Amino acid sequence: MDNPSIAFVLFGLAAALVSNFSRSHVWRSMVLFGASIVFLGLLAHNPMALLPLIGFLLLGYGGLILIERGWSRAFVISLLAVMLAYIWLKKYTFLPEAVFLHAPYFTLGLSYIFFRVLHLLIEMRDDREKKHVGLGAYLLYTLNFTTLVSGPIQRYDEFARDQFAVEPIVLGIRTIGLQLERIIRGFFKVNVLALLLQAIQVDALAQLLHPYAPLWLKIYAAFKLAVVYPLFVYAIFSGYIDIVIALARLMRVRLPENFDRPFSATSFIDFWNRWHITLSTWLKTYVYNPLLVALMRRITSLALQPFLGVFCFFATFFLIGVWHGRTSEFVFYGVLQGAGMSVNKLWQLGLARALGRKGYKALASNPVYDALGRGMTFSWFAFTLFWFWADWKQIEKISMSIGVMRWLGVWLAIWLSATVVLAAWEWLRALLLSIETSEGPVLTSRYALVVYASALGLAAFVMTILLNQPAPDVVYKAF
Amino acid sequence: MNPSDAGDPGYAQETKLPWRDWLLLPALSLATICLLVVSTDLIERRMFPSFDGSGEDCIVFNDPSTGARGIPNSVCREKIPEGEVAEYRFNSCGHRTDEQCGTKPPGTYRIVMIGTSYAMGMRVANEKTVAALLPLELSQTTGRNVEIYNEGMPWRPPHVIALHFNEVLAAKPDMILWILNPSDVWNPMISPHPPEAPQARRASWVPSPFHKAWQFVRAEALLHSVFLIRHFMYESQSLLVTSYLAEKPGVLLEQKYHSPEFMRTEPSAEWQDHLRDLDSDAANIEAQARVAGVPVVAVLLPERAPAAILSMDTWPAGFDPYKLDNELRTMIESHGGIYVDILPDFRNTPNAEQVFFPIEGHPNVAGHALIAKFLARKLTSGVVPALKADSQQGVAAEQSR
Numbered sequence: 049m050d051n052p053s054i055a056f057v058l059f060g061l062a063a064a065l066v067s068n069f070s071r072s073h074v075w076r077s078m079v080l081f082g083a084s085i086v087f088l089g090l091l092a093h094n095p096m097a098l099l100p101l102i103g104f105l106l107l108g109y110g111g112l113i114l115i116e117r118g119w120s121r122a123f124v125i126s127l128l129a130v131m132l133a134y135i136w137l138k139k140y141t142f143l144p145e146a147v148f149l150h151a152p153y154f155t156l157g158l159s160y161i162f163f164r165v166l167h168l169l170i171e172m173r174d175d176r177e178k179k180h181v182g183l184g185a186y187l188l189y190t191l192n193f194t195t196l197v198s199g200p201i202q203r204y205d206e207f208a209r210d211q212f213a214v215e216p217i218v219l220g221i222r223t224i225g226l227q228l229e230r231i232i233r234g235f236f237k238v239n240v241l242a243l244l245l246q247a248i249q250v251d252a253l254a255q256l257l258h259p260y261a262p263l264w265l266k267i268y269a270a271f272k273l274a275v276v277y278p279l280f281v282y283a284i285f286s287g288y289i290d291i292v293i294a295l296a297r298l299m300r301v302r303l304p305e306n307f308d309r310p311f312s313a314t315s316f317i318d319f320w321n322r323w324h325i326t327l328s329t330w331l332k333t334y335v336y337n338p339l340l341v342a343l344m345r346r347i348t349s350l351a352l353q354p355f356l357g358v359f360c361f362f363a364t365f366f367l368i369g370v371w372h373g374r375t376s377e378f379v380f381y382g383v384l385q386g387a388g389m390s391v392n393k394l395w396q397l398g399l400a401r402a403l404g405r406k407g408y409k410a411l412a413s414n415p416v417y418d419a420l421g422r423g424m425t426f427s428w429f430a431f432t433l434f435w436f437w438a439d440w441k442q443i444e445k446i447s448m449s450i451g452v453m454r455w456l457g458v459w460l461a462i463w464l465s466a467t468v469v470l471a472a473w474e475w476l477r478a479l480l481l482s483i484e485t486s487e488g489p490v491l492t493s494r495y496a497l498v499v500y501a502s503a504l505g506l507a508a509f510v511m512t513i514l515l516n517q518p519a520p521d522v523v524y525k526a527f
Numbered sequence: 528m529n530p531s532d533a534g535d536p537g538y539a540q541e542t543k544l545p546w547r548d549w550l551l552l553p554a555l556s557l558a559t560i561c562l563l564v565v566s567t568d569l570i571e572r573r574m575f576p577s578f579d580g581s582g583e584d585c586i587v588f589n590d591p592s593t594g595a596r597g598i599p600n601s602v603c604r605e606k607i608p609e610g611e612v613a614e615y616r617f618n619s620c621g622h623r624t625d626e627q628c629g630t631k632p633p634g635t636y637r638i639v640m641i642g643t644s645y646a647m648g649m650r651v652a653n654e655k656t657v658a659a660l661l662p663l664e665l666s667q668t669t670g671r672n673v674e675i676y677n678e679g680m681p682w683r684p685p686h687v688i689a690l691h692f693n694e695v696l697a698a699k700p701d702m703i704l705w706i707l708n709p710s711d712v713w714n715p716m717i718s719p720h721p722p723e724a725p726q727a728r729r730a731s732w733v734p735s736p737f738h739k740a741w742q743f744v745r746a747e748a749l750l751h752s753v754f755l756i757r758h759f760m761y762e763s764q765s766l767l768v769t770s771y772l773a774e775k776p777g778v779l780l781e782q783k784y785h786s787p788e789f790m791r792t793e794p795s796a797e798w799q800d801h802l803r804d805l806d807s808d809a810a811n812i813e814a815q816a817r818v819a820g821v822p823v824v825a826v827l828l829p830e831r832a833p834a835a836i837l838s839m840d841t842w843p844a845g846f847d848p849y850k851l852d853n854e855l856r857t858m859i860e861s862h863g864g865i866y867v868d869i870l871p872d873f874r875n876t877p878n879a880e881q882v883f884f885p886i887e888g889h890p891n892v893a894g895h896a897l898i899a900k901f902l903a904r905k906l907t908s909g910v911v912p913a914l915k916a917d918s919q920q921g922v923a924a925e926q927s928r
Contacts, residue, residue, distance in 0.1 A: 220541035225552075243766070250765035254839045261877040302537070498552045502559035514753055517766070518773060 051519055052238045052291045054512060057231060059087070060194065060291070064298035068219065073212050077188055080211070080299060087193035088154075097154040104133050104158070108165035109186050115172045116180065123173045130169065134162045140374045157196040159371065163330055164190050168204055170334060185212070194296040198288055200306040201326040207301065216300040225494065227294035229501040234294065236504035237287025239519040240511050245280035246520045248272055256449045266450050270458045273446070274430045275465075277437060282310065284520060285324075311470060314412075314421040316392040316428060320365065320385075327368065336364040358393045362386035372436065377443075381435040388428050415471075422474075423467025427459055567752035575608030575758070582615040582649065586681065594687030595680050597621035605650070609758065609884045610891065613652045620694075623647050624658065624677040631699040636673045636913065638662075639698045641688055642706030644889060645828050646679025655892045657706075657899045664903035668916045679706065684714040685808035692815045702911060703816055704902075705825040705864075709833070709851055710784040712801050714808075754886060761885040764835045764878060771832035772843065785830060785888065790846040806858050813862040823864040824911060827852050828898060829873055831888050835880035837873040867905040869898070 063083035067076050092098050111126025137155060139148050168181065168189075181189075181204070189207050210217055255261050255269035286307045293303045306325050313319035320328045340360045347356060369382020400408040411417050434443055447455060481489045490496055511517050585603035588595050597617035606612045620628035631637050640646050640658055648656025658677040665673040676698045688695070695703060761767045772787055788798050809825075816823045829837060829848070836848045852870050859866040873879045882894030890898060907916040 215538070217538055218541050221544050222541050223535060226535070244760075244763075247760075247763040247766045251763055254764060254841075255877060258838070258840075258877045260875045265877065297535070302535070494548070494552065495555060498555050499559045502556040503563055506560050506563055510749065510753060510756055514749065515757065515760070515770070517760075517770060 051521060052235060052288045053519060057235060057291060057295075059083075060295035061231075061298070063193070064295060067299045071216055073214060073216065076216065076300065077184070077211060080192065081184070081188055084188070084191045084193040084196070087196065088191065091156060092154045097152060100137055100149065100153045101155070101158065101161075104130075104137060105161070105165075105187065105190060107133055108169070108190075109183060111169055112172055112181060112186065115169060123169065127166070127169055130162070130165055134158065138374060141376075157198075160195065160197075160199050160201060161190050163201045163327075164204070166334070167201075167330065171204065192296075194292040194299070194301075195303065198285065199324075199326055200289060200293070200304050201330050202303055206304065210301040213300075217302065219298065219300055222494070224298065226497070227297050229497045230290050230294040232501045232505045232508065234287040234290025236508045237283045237290065239287075239517070240504075240507050242280055242284035242287060242520050243511065243517055245276050245283055249276045249280055252276065253446075257445055263450070267454060267458065270446075270450055270455065271461060274427075274434075274458065274462055277433050278311075278426065278430045280520075281433070281436075282307070311426055312422065312474060313425050314418045315396075316388040316425050317361075317396075319425050319429060320389065327371075331364050331368060335367060336360050339363060354397050358390045358397070361389040361393050365389045375439070377435045377439055381432060384432040384435065388432065419467050419471035419474075422470045423463045423465075426466040426470065427463040430462060431459060564749065564752055567755050571608075571751035571755040575754070577606050577608045581605045582613065583681070585615050585617055588682055593691065594684075595682040597623060597680060607650050607884070607887055608754065609887055610650045611652065613650055616653060622676070622678050623653070623680075624675075625653070626674060626676045629697060629699075632672075632674070634672055636669075636671050636701045637676055637699060638665075638673065638702045638704050639676045639695055639700035640679055640704045640706060641695055642679045643683055643708060643711055644679070644681035645708050646706035647677065647681060648679070648895060649681060650884065650887060650889045651892055651895055655895055657895050657902065660896055660899035661902055664899055665906065665914060668903060668907045669914055671914075673914070675704070676700070684711055685805055685812070686714050689808045689811040689815075692812060696815070696819050696821070700821050701913065703821055703823045705812070705823055707825055707827045707855060709789040709827075709830060712789060712798070712805050712851070713784050714801060714804060758885050762881070764839060764880055767832050767880060767885075768835050768839065772846065787832070787846060789851045790833065790836075790842070790848050792845055792847050792850065802854065809858055809864070810862045813859070813864045817863060822911060823859075824867060824906065825855065825859045825864055826867045826869060826902065826905075827855050828890075829870060829879075831880050831883035831885075834873050834883065835878075837870055838876055838879035840874055865910050867902070867910055869901040869905060872901040872904075 063079060067079040067083075069075065069079075088098065089095070108126075108130050111122060111130060114122035114126060136143065136147065137149075137153075137158060168186070172181070185208065188211065189202075189204055192202075192207070195202060249272070252269040252272040256266050256273060258266075261269070289306045293305070296303045304326050308322040308325060310319055310323035313322050340356060343356045343360065344353060347353070363386065365388070366382040366386035369378050369380075369385050372378045372381060396408075399411065403411060434446065438446065450458070480491045483490045485493070487493060512519070580603065582603050582605045585598050585601040586595055587593075587598060590596065597615075599617060599619050599621045601615075601617045601621075603615045604612060605615070615623055616625065617623055618626065618628050622628070638661075646658070648658055653659060656677075658675045658679070662673045662675050665671070678695060678698065761770075788794055791798075794802075813823050833848050836842050836846075842848060849870060852868060856866040856868065876882075876897070882890055882897050884891050906914050909915045
């Protein structure tokens with residue numbers, strides 16, 4: 049049930065069906081709450097394992113109440129308390145082992161609950177009208193089963209707008225059809241595409257590390273290993289998101305999009321506007337913007353101000369890395385993300401200075417420059433992901449397998465290949481979307497959607513029902 | 528924006544679906560599915576042609592007095608979807624060998640090979656089997672005239688071999704090479720078309736028409752499409768291993784024989800019983816060979832998925848691919864036999880699973896060549912004094928390759 053399996057989809061569809069028995073927001077909230085509690089129970093098995101999570105939620109709610117009541121220090125104290133509790137429950141390795149709880153407990157989805165609780169605390173402090181958030185609404189928002197395991201991270205006001213609307217959003221046959229198509233598409237991505245991509249990655253790793261594999265096979269395996277993992281993460285994570293967004297929509301709640309064709313990004317900054325959008329938006333809202341404003345207030349030098357953004361990018365995206373895991377590999381992953389963002393910003397500043405605004409704009413709209421940027425973005429992200437899935441020992445083995453110089457050659461090959469392949473993909477996509485009728489592009493018409501939903505559904509059926517292949521785990525549920 | 532969201536009306540009124548679409552859209556869906564099934568079916572038939580008839584047509588399976596045996600002087604041809612055309616020629620004693628029954632040419636070192644389908648060279652042409660390739664390797668390395676008389680026969684498990692061991696000795700062997708396989712431990716002696724498994728019978732609570740339709744989809748409509756998908760999917764080492772280790776033991780009889788049970792560090796009581804039976808069969812075989820003064824050399828050959836696990840050199844907790852290998856060594860040596868271990872050679876082979884047919888599972892042509900090479904290296908290393916490599920001949924043989 050913690051994976052977008054058939055059981056998960058059927059559970060979600062059943063909840064959506066029952067939820068639509070009445071349009072009353074009270075009924076819909078009761079159904080969502082009941083489904084979320086059942087979902088938690090199915091995942092946790094032992095109710096005692098949920099106690100730390102319950103404690104964490106109560107801590108957050110306590111802070112919310114104190115801020116609402118206007119206690120001046122409540123915000124800082126509750127913010128710190130929630131952050132420390134999170135670090136403690138997630139067992140970050142810089143804390144001594146002795147302080148951790150040693151009985152097994154449930155942490156699935158804790159990272160996403162953490163972001164929602166922090167969001168509520170900050171918004172409660174900033175919102176002058178201080179709208180009351182009741183315990184029921186708080187639990188419904190934080191434990192919503194459609195966003196529990198791996199997001200997306202929805203804002204409370206957006207959630208409340210749809211969930212508590214007296215007149216719910218429309219759910220007609222067209223919308224139902226679109227959501228069913230999206231569920232099938234997501235199911236295919238997770239259970240077929242991600243499965244095959246993961247297999248290529250695991251096979252490539254075995255070939256790369258095999259002591260008797262010929263060099264040409266190792267170099268080919270190195271290429272596959274680096275290229276396939278970002279595609280795998282995209283397939284499994286965006287597939288999961290497709291399913292939960294569609295299920296939530298069937299329950300008359302609109303969840304925010306989390307992906308926007310990330311491999312079409314022409315720069316690393318652009319990439320993070322398209323990849324795990326709700327996470328990067330959250331961090332930009334609550335880390336980047338306040339940090340930049342605070343620094344600009346302190347450092348007034350006009351010459352230095354552009355570089356403050358560079359620093360803030362580094363700090364924000366370094367935190368993204370650290371959030372992903374508890375070990376030094378994730379710290380380094382954060383350094384690489386931060387470095388990618390800040391170097392990208394520096395490059396933009398440098399070019400704008402060298403070419404002038406007009407010259408830079410002209411260059412940035414050049415298709416060859418865009419294609420090279422797309423290839424560079426993909427190859428950089430692909431290489432940073434080694435610190436996302438491997439530990440230092442594995443990374444050492446991987447780098448020694450063909451030597452650092454050959455790895456540089458592989459990286460260059462990936463850059464050039466990604467440049468050509470992604471440019472071809474963009475061209476093809478634009479071409480196909482240009483075939484239009486009066487209702488819009490043929491490719492996105494309901495007829496086309498039915499055709500490929502049927503094809504993807506058949507493939508998923510063969511893979512999961514007839515071949516009984518277990519889907520890989522959703523990578524982001526571990527965070 | 529995602530195409531799916533483009534049409535989301537939110538709070539606005541949703542436009543009605545035209546009436547024609549209530550028929551058109553389901554018809555479009557059905558047509559897509561039919562088109563895909565038919566096209567993959569046609570592609571499979573074109574890519575993997577096979578013809579009726581099988582090597583098994585030349586074998587009598589259900590004769591309890593003799594066990595499975597080849598029909599004397601028969602010839603059969605087959606082409607399985609993944610393989611080449613293979614001809615099976617059985618001599619006057621019903622063995623798949625070109626050597627004449629009962630006679631041994633003078634000055635020849637004869638190895639009689641026993642075992643089941645792996646030994647017989649199932650699905651591979653005579654001249655490309657281990658039985659054909661190994662003597663060439665051994666003759667080149669030792670400088671002796673070595674020949675193999677192949678008595679391997681599918682569904683002729685160890686207890687049947689032990690029972691009819693006089694047939695083995697009648698071929699006047701200088702050495703007996705016993706090819707073992709994890710499935711031999713189950714000592715299976717059934718027809719290649721097992722009766723309906725209990726699991727399948729249990730499904731009969733499902734309403735009959737639905738059940739029949741489901742059986743049709745599984746067994747007929749999607750047969751070729753599923754074969755095509757499985758063939759390419761199981762070319763992946765990790766997918767093969769994952770699905771192999773996920774198998775539930777005892778679901779179907781044939782699945783049980785090829786299940787990972789033999790790798791479990793805590794095997795079932797049933798498996799342990801079968802292992803004890805094999806031990807007594809091995810004692811019986813080796814006692815009879817000892818009386819005849821013929822050394823018995825046993826070797827375990829892996830199946831496809833275990834070969835992949837060996838090659839990857841990593842496996843999950845609760846499994847050990849070398850477990851049966853170690854148990855067989857102890858068993859064979861305790862009865863005075865010789866055991867050669869070629870599993871480490873599979874570990875040293877990248878993508879070792881590629882030398883087996885992806886779906887059918889037996890070693891393919893490359894597999895037989897590889898096994899012959901591994902066996903030649905082991906047999907001439909000194910474990911069998913009569914086959915110890917002549918250093919000068921060996922060097923010459925190596926140079927000639």
